Amino acid sequence: MASDSLKIWAVADTRRGVENQAIGLAEAVAARTDGQMSRVTIGPDGFAALPDSAAPDIWIGCGRPAIRLARQQRRAFANSVFVYVQDPRTSYEIFDLIVAPRHDRLDRGNAVATTGSPHRVTAGRLADEAERFSERLNGLPGPRAAVLVGGPSKAFRMGGDVEGYLAGRIDDLLAQDLTLMVSVSRRTPASLRQRLKVRLKDEARCWFHDGDGDNPYFAFLASADWIFVTEDSTNMLTEAAATGTPVYSLPLSGKAGKFALLHAGLEAHGALRPFLGRLDTWTYPPLDETTRIARLIADVHARRGELR
Structure with missing residues (x-):
């Protein structure tokens, strides 16, 4: 330099x-x-x-x-x-x-x-991280969905009803023969983290990352055909929208308030849609x-x- x-x-x-x-x-x-x-x-x-x-x-x-x-x-x-x-x-x-x-x-x-927010997602970083985790990724058949789980905040809650809803959506995706790459955050409640860990530990078509070891987060983004994100996380929603991959939001309890403007902005860009049970494929320019x-x-x- x-x-x-x-x-x-x-x-x-x-x-x-x-x-x-x-x-x-x-x-x-x-x-x-x-x-x-x-x-x-x-x-x-x-x-x-x-x-x-x-x-x-x-x-x-x-x-x-x-x-x-x-x-x-x-x-x-x-x-x-x-x-x-x-x-x-x-x-x-x-x-x-x-x-x-x-x-x-x-x-x-x-x-x-x-x-949204600034972030570290670039085409180069996505490619590098997909290569770094390629041995594990190559063992996961397509199609694949990344599921990014946040946690409670001032605007959103994540009680037992929400945990049940999120677990149900994961069951729905598995029933559609998707391979799931699931990542939880530091804010994810321990009860939900444990629930997902137990549910997914014996699923051959699943990679569950609970925060231990090397973080495959960027590799998940790079190799997903769809990305599901809980609606609480500005960072994860924006990072997902930077990939050009279809993004579905997963609702939580609470009132979105000002975050409704973020969701609307991502929807207007063409990146984000609410998940209504059906998987669609669409394209949009990566948000940069x-x-x-x-x-x-x-x-x-x-x-x-x-x-x-």
Whole structure:
């Protein structure tokens, strides 16, 4: 990497969903500018070890701990472009650019709206991960469906009735002779995780990943003919829509509220449909908001340089 290449920091705490947004956007900017991306991980105590390099040219943060760090580093790195992913809900003036999901309806002069969230899904990464897990995948006959299970949130609940519904939908898919690649998240209730593990352990046409060992998540996305996602997860819905593969939503209890705007946006793009029991095949252009925003960030940095 040339010493004069752009230095791009991805700043976040250790929550995977938060970290992946900052890293995914930083990786996209680095790819566009031939820059060098460095991770800055904020620990539970708020401490972050900084890279052994000069000040960042572009600082990209996500998660509330990153806002606190931005307040300090904005003064130290006055010439850097500061970007925040999500609605910071405070300290808007710290950032040169705020990348907020459209369903947050953030109306600020320095904000840009996206359908969903930035992520790390690229055609290259999908191909690489499918190859990395090819030995296991080659043993799974088609057609295949990836089933991505999230968990309860402020808007959605996942009680016993929902667990029963999700288990029933998996039974329905198995009855249609589909091979299932099922992945649960850190937010998935232990009761549902155990229920799925017991139900699927003896299914020859199933790969159940409960979080242990190497994560085949991207390989699941790459090799699925359909992708099913519980409606709670902005990240997983957006990542699924980045593949160009048909995506079905699985409903939970609760009121979607502002997330109905996300679902509507993905439906309008052609990626998402509610699952009504029948499997359809359709096509749409992969949703690539991450590249669009990376281009915008690179332009902001270029204009900053012209003014110096």
